[in-house]
Amino acid sequence: MNGRSSREGMSVIVKTVTRWVEGFILLYGIYIVLYGHLTPGGGFAGGVIIACAFILLTLAEGQRVASKTLNPAVAAELDSVGALIFLGVAVAGLVVAQVFFKNIIATPEAAQFHLFSAGVILPCNIGIGIKVGVSLFLVFAMLSALHVTVRQDGKRDLVRRGKDES
Amino acid sequence: MIPLFVAIPLGMAFIIPMVSRKLTRAPDVLGNATMVCLTALALASIGRTGIYHMGGWETPIGIDLRLDGLSVLLLIAVNVVGLAATLFSVDYMRLYTSKFRYYSLFLFMVAGMNGVVLTGDMFNLFVFMEIASISSYALVAFGCEHEELEAAFKYTVLGSVASTFVLLAIAFMYGMTGTLNMAHVATKIASEGMSTPLMFALSLFLCGFGLKAALVPFHAWLPDAHPAAPAPISAMLSGVLIKAIGVYVLARLLFNVFGITDNLLQLLRWAGVLSMVVGGLLAIGQWDIKRLFAYSSISQVGYIVLGLGLGTPLGLVGGLYHLVNHSIFKSLLFLNAGAVEYATGERDMRKLGGLNKVMPLTGGTSLVGSMAIAGIPPFNGFWSKLIIVLACVQSGHYALAVTAVVMSLVTLSFQLKVQRYVFFGSVRAGLDRLQQIPGLMAAPMLILAVLCVGMAFLIITGMDTPLLIAPAADALAGGFFTL
Numbered sequence: 001m002n003g004r005s006s007r008e009g010m011s012v013i014v015k016t017v018t019r020w021v022e023g024f025i026l027l028y029g030i031y032i033v034l035y036g037h038l039t040p041g042g043g044f045a046g047g048v049i050i051a052c053a054f055i056l057l058t059l060a061e062g063q064r065v066a067s068k069t070l071n072p073a074v075a076a077e078l079d080s081v082g083a084l085i086f087l088g089v090a091v092a093g094l095v096v097a098q099v100f101f102k103n104i105i106a107t108p109e110a111a112q113f114h115l116f117s118a119g120v121i122l123p124c125n126i127g128i129g130i131k132v133g134v135s136l137f138l139v140f141a142m143l144s145a146l147h148v149t150v151r152q153d154g155k156r157d158l159v160r161r162g163k164d165e166s
Numbered sequence: 167m168i169p170l171f172v173a174i175p176l177g178m179a180f181i182i183p184m185v186s187r188k189l190t191r192a193p194d195v196l197g198n199a200t201m202v203c204l205t206a207l208a209l210a211s212i213g214r215t216g217i218y219h220m221g222g223w224e225t226p227i228g229i230d231l232r233l234d235g236l237s238v239l240l241l242i243a244v245n246v247v248g249l250a251a252t253l254f255s256v257d258y259m260r261l262y263t264s265k266f267r268y269y270s271l272f273l274f275m276v277a278g279m280n281g282v283v284l285t286g287d288m289f290n291l292f293v294f295m296e297i298a299s300i301s302s303y304a305l306v307a308f309g310c311e312h313e314e315l316e317a318a319f320k321y322t323v324l325g326s327v328a329s330t331f332v333l334l335a336i337a338f339m340y341g342m343t344g345t346l347n348m349a350h351v352a353t354k355i356a357s358e359g360m361s362t363p364l365m366f367a368l369s370l371f372l373c374g375f376g377l378k379a380a381l382v383p384f385h386a387w388l389p390d391a392h393p394a395a396p397a398p399i400s401a402m403l404s405g406v407l408i409k410a411i412g413v414y415v416l417a418r419l420l421f422n423v424f425g426i427t428d429n430l431l432q433l434l435r436w437a438g439v440l441s442m443v444v445g446g447l448l449a450i451g452q453w454d455i456k457r458l459f460a461y462s463s464i465s466q467v468g469y470i471v472l473g474l475g476l477g478t479p480l481g482l483v484g485g486l487y488h489l490v491n492h493s494i495f496k497s498l499l500f501l502n503a504g505a506v507e508y509a510t511g512e513r514d515m516r517k518l519g520g521l522n523k524v525m526p527l528t529g530g531t532s533l534v535g536s537m538a539i540a541g542i543p544p545f546n547g548f549w550s551k552l553i554i555v556l557a558c559v560q561s562g563h564y565a566l567a568v569t570a571v572v573m574s575l576v577t578l579s580f581q582l583k584v585q586r587y588v589f590f591g592s593v594r595a596g597l598d599r600l601q602q603i604p605g606l607m608a609a610p611m612l613i614l615a616v617l618c619v620g621m622a623f624l625i626i627t628g629m630d631t632p633l634l635i636a637p638a639a640d641a642l643a644g645g646f647f648t649l
Binding site: 076077080081083084087090091093094097099100101102103 | 169173176177180181183184218219220221222
């Protein structure tokens, strides 16, 4: 919990509550992703909740702490990884069974309604969850990193916060 | 093989940003290699047809991809122009930053367009259309200057309106027919006829895809968006995007899903003539080269839609042939404009002049492109316009034939304006010592110029009609999709 006592971000009440709940929010998001094929939810819904956990952290603690927790550069890599997992599942079907997106993981009768069932849907959901989680966080991070300045000739410029702000 | 048209560019679009942090040349190499692969795949699919069931699920349950003559024609146009654009980008995109983002977005756009022309499912089509559109919004804004952002904002808002229309129409279609598969919808409509909600869906489709195709009166975004983008992207947008997600889908829906009627044909002819005339007349007054070419795109899309709207076999052949030709010469002209901008930093024709002496290759290829688009023999544009005019006369639409010829002369006039102010005449002071155009920028211009002549040669000898154009026209003339 280093660096969390900084004056950035919101009041100490918000920071404390955030510290208590953010882990649960993240866990809930992961649960929604993993159980997408059994209960309502799935990769997208779970990914949104995961992103919300990080967005809450950014709002409460400020950008510096948030970017220490999830570095935007790492997030950008994860963004591609998530999409490639999804595409990889589809191409695996093409390689193994000669049909794009073929379900190549058989589900035994006994495994039905358990976590590891429903074939390729689980890996697809994980891919989507990662992709949506970090993408939404990145969208938020980008929007909060830029602000508009009005030049003297009336034109508007987007400037990265903290860089040329003078 | 069919899903690879989507899978390869989509995968590469995600791999490029991952590897390019360490390898700076990777975006160029991977981007071009991808387009070479796709072009080879597109050429290999000539003459093939087939329905591919994704995931092995049968048609009503799963999504299917349909490859037929029309899809092949569009695939070739998209991927050949895409290859020319990526080759051009290697050096041209040094003017901008973040090359890996550019290639990533570019390949998304290609994946979206390939998906749109292949899919046989309405909602899948919507998703691919959005992939192509949204990446094109970002690419228009790529320079992040005032002009680009304004154009991209306008394009985004109007494009989103069009997408909303399409989504609403798909909802109506699904509500009335209970299926999203194009072939199922077509069989349903063929057996039960149109109902009022389906007519409403059709009109929403016409507005939505009419806006994507930039038909007058839905054209307002195009003259802003196409010039603002980087030159290879302008070439892609004007050359293939408005056709793949606009004209192609419109033709597919009207001819193969809803079934063409005389009223619809008349509507297409009116939209075509209106675009042809308005786009052409507005182009005359432009002084920005790329803006002039953008208006001329509206006019040329009018020719394509007019050809399709005649509904006769000759009209369809003319329209589709002009579609391919326009994607070749319009992308060539935009690349020329990009080369001029690269060398001089200027797009205003009043500040240019005499570039033929300094940039002979750009001047020469641009003359080929201008003459082809104006319909001067022996270039390809002449033959496709001739077929369209003949088809007008054959079906008794003499006024349309005369309008097409007159607008061709108007096109010639503003293309000569480009030649006169940019390439001919005396060299302006300060323009005599320009840096040379790199070889990788010259090569795609040369290839496209050769294709302008080559396509004409192929049609005269009758070689490309049985291979490309006739199967595409047959696919449209075949009427309702069958299962």
